[in-house]
Amino acid sequence: MSNLSKRGPHRVLVGDLEYAGLPGRLYTPAEGNGLPAVAFGHDWMTDIKRYHATLRHLASWGIVVAAPATEVGPLPNHKGLASDLETALQILTGVKLGAGHVTVAPGKIGLAGHGMGAGAAILAAAGRERLRAVAALYPAETSPSSVSAAAHVSAPGLIIGPSSPDFIEAGNPLRVAGNWGGAVTYREIEDGTQRGFAEFSPLRVAAGLGMPQSAKQEIARGLLTGFLLHRVANENKYSAFSDPTAVAKKVLSYDSTGIALKLADSNAGNGTSIKVSK
Numbered sequence: 001m002s003n004l005s006k007r008g009p010h011r012v013l014v015g016d017l018e019y020a021g022l023p024g025r026l027y028t029p030a031e032g033n034g035l036p037a038v039a040f041g042h043d044w045m046t047d048i049k050r051y052h053a054t055l056r057h058l059a060s061w062g063i064v065v066a067a068p069a070t071e072v073g074p075l076p077n078h079k080g081l082a083s084d085l086e087t088a089l090q091i092l093t094g095v096k097l098g099a100g101h102v103t104v105a106p107g108k109i110g111l112a113g114h115g116m117g118a119g120a121a122i123l124a125a126a127g128r129e130r131l132r133a134v135a136a137l138y139p140a141e142t143s144p145s146s147v148s149a150a151a152h153v154s155a156p157g158l159i160i161g162p163s164s165p166d167f168i169e170a171g172n173p174l175r176v177a178g179n180w181g182g183a184v185t186y187r188e189i190e191d192g193t194q195r196g197f198a199e200f201s202p203l204r205v206a207a208g209l210g211m212p213q214s215a216k217q218e219i220a221r222g223l224l225t226g227f228l229l230h231r232v233a234n235e236n237k238y239s240a241f242s243d244p245t246a247v248a249k250k251v252l253s254y255d256s257t258g259i260a261l262k263l264a265d266s267n268a269g270n271g272t273s274i275k276v277s278k
Helices: 048-060 078-094 116-125 146-150 173-178 202-206 214-231 236-242 256-268
Strands: 012-016 024-029 032-041 064-068 102-114 133-137 157-162 184-189 251-254
Touching (some): 012 048, 024 032, 024 048, 032 048, 032 116, 032 214, 048 064, 048 214, 078 102, 102 116, 116 133, 116 146, 133 214, 146 173, 157 173, 157 214, 173 184, 184 214, 184 256, 214 236, 251 256
Parallel strands (some): 032 102, 102 133, 157 184
Antiparallel strands (some): 184 251
16 A cells, blocks of 8 residues: 555656547556556546546556546536546557557456546446456446446446545445445545545635545555556456455455445444454
8 A cells, every 4th residue: 555555667648538539638657568447537527637646646557547528517417428438448449559659458448437437437337348347436326326337347346435424425335335246345445535535626625525635545546556456457466455355554444244234234324334354
């Protein structure tokens, strides 16, 4: 965690997806063939610029990232964003990137997202084969339901949720984890919230959409990076990041039994957390 929460060893290039016909940004290591890649979905009313540090971070660890800048208005089409994430994956695997020195391995692709974008990533992953992983950070509810769609996702999943109720509940990450069709890793970052993951924006703060949480962002980046390096890049030395019982400082981890107990506890309305560790 201490290493993966910090910038990685690769020099990073930032480009424009518009050249491939899709509004958005592209983050790649400066060079490399057969690299792992993910398409990343943004939260509701959140410019992809608010994820610059996070996406640059992933690229610095050798992961190519495409982030569509679509469905950014107050009434987004969730299925539309899911479709754009699928298009982004096609772009990643179909063309040479950077200055022609970067290629993505078609067998090393995944999906990721935050809030609404996490829900859209789940919609895009449902029923889709050959995805290596899906990482959903504080997934929000979508139309159609991302909770229902989770049951049809066979790829391994990382779900990050809040350790306590947020001021505004946009979704139920715990239910997403409990409904996941494949292997799932559910984590909670102490005092982390959906609204605090995106990077600083004066407009979001003025609108009451939350202050960024830099320390919690750093933890989330470490969890996300390790999971993607294991599942998408197939680097087994990071397998603990897919272990549902692995623990880290300020991180709560739940296996399938812990998820079921926490869901039952949540349904009972008494709000007690159950920590599961090795």
